[in-house]
Structure formats: C-alpha cells, structure tokens
Amino acid sequence: MADTVLRVENLQAYFFTAEGTVKAVNDVSFDLHEGRTLALVGESGAGKTSVGLAIVKLLPHPGRVVGGRVLFGERDLTRLGPEEMRQVRGREIAMIFQDPVGGLNPVLSVGAQVQEIITTHLDVSSGEARQRSLRILAQTGLADPEAVSSRYPFQLSGGMAQRVMIAIATALNPRVIIADEPTSALDVTVQAGILEDLQELQRRHGTAILLITHDLGIVAQTADDMAVMYAGRIVETGDVRSVFSRPRHPYTWALLNSRPRLDLERDKPLPTIAGTPPSLVDLPPECPYLPRCPKAVSRCRTEPMPPLTEAAAGQRAACYNPVFHHDDGA
Ligand SMILES: Nc1ncnc2c1ncn2[C@@H]1O[C@H](COP(=O)(O)OP(=O)(O)O)[C@@H](O)[C@H]1O
Ligand SMILES: [Mg+2]
Numbered sequence: 001m002a003d004t005v006l007r008v009e010n011l012q013a014y015f016f017t018a019e020g021t022v023k024a025v026n027d028v029s030f031d032l033h034e035g036r037t038l039a040l041v042g043e044s045g046a047g048k049t050s051v052g053l054a055i056v057k058l059l060p061h062p063g064r065v066v067g068g069r070v071l072f073g074e075r076d077l078t079r080l081g082p083e084e085m086r087q088v089r090g091r092e093i094a095m096i097f098q099d100p101v102g103g104l105n106p107v108l109s110v111g112a113q114v115q116e117i118i119t120t121h122l123d124v125s126s127g128e129a130r131q132r133s134l135r136i137l138a139q140t141g142l143a144d145p146e147a148v149s150s151r152y153p154f155q156l157s158g159g160m161a162q163r164v165m166i167a168i169a170t171a172l173n174p175r176v177i178i179a180d181e182p183t184s185a186l187d188v189t190v191q192a193g194i195l196e197d198l199q200e201l202q203r204r205h206g207t208a209i210l211l212i213t214h215d216l217g218i219v220a221q222t223a224d225d226m227a228v229m230y231a232g233r234i235v236e237t238g239d240v241r242s243v244f245s246r247p248r249h250p251y252t253w254a255l256l257n258s259r260p261r262l263d264l265e266r267d268k269p270l271p272t273i274a275g276t277p278p279s280l281v282d283l284p285p286e287c288p289y290l291p292r293c294p295k296a297v298s299r300c301r302t303e304p305m306p307p308l309t310e311a312a313a314g315q316r317a318a319c320y321n322p323v324f325h326h327d328d329g330a
Contacts, residue, residue, distance in 0.1 A: 047231070091121050110164050226243055250321075278291065
C-alpha cells in the first residue's frame with residue numbers, strides 16, 4: 001500500500017445548535033494514501049462536508065471538533081493555531097468546493113488570482129509567477145490560458161471556473177486535495193473532463209485525494225477506495241471494486257441498489273431506500289441504520305454499533321449481520 005499522507009483518527013465534530021447537539025461527524029477514521037483517491041460517499045446530510053471542513057479547520061460556527069486527531073506527518077492538525085493552519089491550507093492541503101464561482105474573488109482577474117497564491121507562498125519574481133500560472137492553467141485543461149488569465153470570474157462558464165479553482169488549489173503541488181462535490185454543479189460532459197484532469201494532476205504529483213460525493217457513478221470512475229458514511233458514521237470501507245461487487249453493510253447494499261439503472265424498464269419506479277435518515281440530534285449509541293435495516297438482529301437493538309471489522313480482504317464493515325454473497329468463500 002502506498003504511503004499514508006493523512007490519517008483521520010476517531011474524529012468527532014458536533015454542531016451545538018439551539019435544537020440540540022448535531023453529531024455530524026461521529027467517530028470517523030480513515031487514511032489517505034499518496035497517489036490514491038478515497039471517495040467519501042453517502043446521502044445528503046450524512047456528514048461528508050463536515051468531515052472535509054473539520055480536517056482543514058473550517059467548520060462554521062456553531063460547529064466544533066470535539067474529539068479525535070488529524071495526523072499529517074508529525075503534526076496533529078486539530079492542535080494547530082489559526083496561522084499555522086492557514087499555512088497548511090495554502091500549501092499542503094487544498095480544498096475544492098462545489099460552487100466554483102463563489103470561491104473566486106470577483107474583482108481580480110483569473111491570472112492575478114493564480115499568481116497571487118504563487119507569490120504569497122513562494123519567493124519568485126512576478127514574471128516567473130506569471131509563467132507558472134499559465135503553465136498551471138494549461139495543466140488543468142484550459143485551452144487558451146492567456147485568454148482565460150485576463151478574464152474575470154463572471155466571464156467564465158461553470159466548467160472553466162471550476163478548472164481555475166483547481167489551478168489555484170494545485171498551484172503549490174499540495175500533498176492532499178479535498179474535493180467536495182467538485183463537479184456536482186456542472187454538466188455531465190464537463191464533469192468527466194474535469195475529473196480526468198484532476199486524476200492526471202494526481203498521477204503527475206502523487207497527490208492524495210479525498211473526493212466527497214453522493215454520486216456513485218463518479219466513485220466508480222475515479223476513486224480507488226471508498227468510505228460509506230451514514231448519519232455521521234462510516235459504516236463500510238474498502239477498495240471500490242470490492243465494495244461495489246460485494247457490499248457488506250446493509251446500507252451500502254441498499255445504496256448501490258438504489259442507483260438509477262439504464263436497464264430498468266421505463267415505467268417501473270426506481271428503487272429507493274425505505275424510510276429516512278435519522279436526525280443527528282441526540283443520536284442513540286445503536287447503529288443509526290437500525291430503523292431502516294431489513295437485516296437487523298437482536299444485538300443491533302441492544303448493543304452499540306460495532307466498530308469497523310474486517311469483512312473480506314481489504315474491506316471492513318460496521319455490522320453485526322453483514323450481507324452474505326452467494327460466491328463468498330468460493
Ligand atoms: N452550520 C451548521 N449548523 C448546524 N448544523 C449543521 C451545519 N452544517 C451542517 N449541519 C448539519 O450537520 C449534518 C451533516 O451535514 P453535512 O456535513 O453538510 O452533510 P453532507 O455533506 O453529507 O450532506 C446535517 O445534519 C446538517 O444539518
Ligand atoms: Mg455536503
């Protein structure tokens with residue numbers, strides 16, 4: 001296995017709201033490896049974005065990390081002060097968000113924004129910064145970097161704006177990229193191109209990527225490993241191929257079977273998962289999927305949710321009664 005670049009250990013992040021404590025991230029652990037993409041998947045509200053924001057210490061009020069560690073080399077990021085963390089975010093860990101235009105400065109040209117991040121962090125002349133910025137813009141798949149450089153954010157299409165965001169995020173060759181639904185706001189054709197370019201950058205620099213998405217098609221296309229999140233917890237992890245072919249947690253199984261499929265007859269309704277996700281306020285210690293789970297056994301009602309345990313080689317599930325596959329052990 002490739003080197004571990006970032007290790008998230010028992011991370012807990014809560015929002016302290018007037019309605020109660022929202023346990024958005026509830027004892028989450030995973031590793032990011034050099035040159036690999038881990039997809040964090042799950043329904044809306046599962047806590048995916050909160051995981052990303054907690055790692056880089058950008059959780060909005062009233063959110064707070066209340067437990068766990070985020071190990072990045074020798075450092076535990078949860079212990080860094082604001083200034084040290086700003087340095088890490090600028091240079092070593094980059095974030096790409098869903099809304100590219102909102103992430104850009106409206107009053108600066110594209111070129112100025114890419115050059116700014118370079119001159120802020122590296123000791124280079126403005127001529128050199130300009131050359132570098134053109135090179136980076138070209139690397140992110142923008143056809144005419146010179147022309148794009150002189151434009152302002154409002155003059156960009158959504159796809160171009162997201163490529164510019166990626167250029168800014170990757171300008172300093174970060175070791176980690178956290179991409180939160182980076183293409184959800186874009187056309188499917190534009191999506192594919194951007195994800196390919198991100199993968200190309202990853203191949204070139206060995207970047208570790210945390211790809212946050214609710215789109216299983218994107219996971220299948222771009223991720224190496226996946227972690228399935230439900231109600232603030234990770235219920236299953238493994239390499240994408242294994243999890244897709246033999247999901248172990250009943251929630252993963254339901255999620256994979258609720259995908260729209262091309263071979264379904266038109267007039268048949270798409271399968272959906274019965275019931276709704278629980279409120280994250282004052283969650284009980286039992287498995288949060290219990291009320292919706294068709295495979296629940298008595299232990300699930302009387303004991304806390306089990307930890308992630310090995311279900312097959314390279315695959316772990318947090319379940320007392322994991323899904324059995326007919327070719328298991330074959
Ligand atoms: N600023 C906030 N204040 C209070 N609750 C929040 C805030 N942001 C997110 N949450 C809650 O945290 C939970 C996880 O949200 P989020 O991390 O955005 O999930 P996802 O990205 O998987 O859709 C949800 O219940 C959401 O309502
Ligand atoms: Mg989100």
